[in-house]
Amino acid sequence: MPDRTLIRRLRLASLLEGFTLLLLLFVAVPAKHLFGHPMAVRVIGSVHGLCFLLFLWSLVAAVSAGGWSRGEIFRILLGSFLPFGVFVNAPLLKRKELIPEVSELGEEER
């Protein structure tokens, strides 16, 4: 059963990773190669690296809590490498976050 808190954390980390990837590709890289500001890639690249590590860490925690198929894990991982990929995967994470947990099902039955 997926865990709501861990999936919310994963969703946030995934969005951060996606935004910083877009910043890196569409702001920092043109700033370096078109306008001669190499510092932009160094700064945004480091921030993106940290966000990617946070995303991987959140994915490991969420997957270890169970309730994930291999296809879903692959899709989430692939989405983190592609620009706009995390936004394609956002509805999947939102859906998984809304699945009621065991404890909540128990409360509903009572």
Next chain:
Amino acid sequence: MNYLWIEALHVAAVLIWIGGLFTQSIVLAALARSQVDSSFGPLISSIRRWDGRVTVPAMLLTWALGITLAALSGSFSKSWLSGKLVLVILLSGLHGMQIGMLRRFSSKPAVRIPDFVRWFPGLIAASVLAIAILVVVKPG
């Protein structure tokens, strides 16, 4: 002076993080070895609460201060730091797995904890030993 303050806070954050990691790993190893019953419930809840409020923030602080120290001292190109980073990533991954497993156990106690978690406390101890040697001896 600032560097020493950051270093002191980094060491404190590492100690708190590793303490939390050991606690989780030893409890998970015990759960994998023994017959699971409901008496473990309150202990798991306390560990998860402590993790969310203390161990995870300590891990994030360890990363943030560690990167600051490396940037201030210009150590990013040193091989001992690369080795240390690999081990810190391994420990962070292990932490994530442990959080997930404890969460899974508290929502579904019938689910069996995998046998390989018995190796986690030893793996953490070996990583901490290697990190201490890399940081103090600085080979390479």
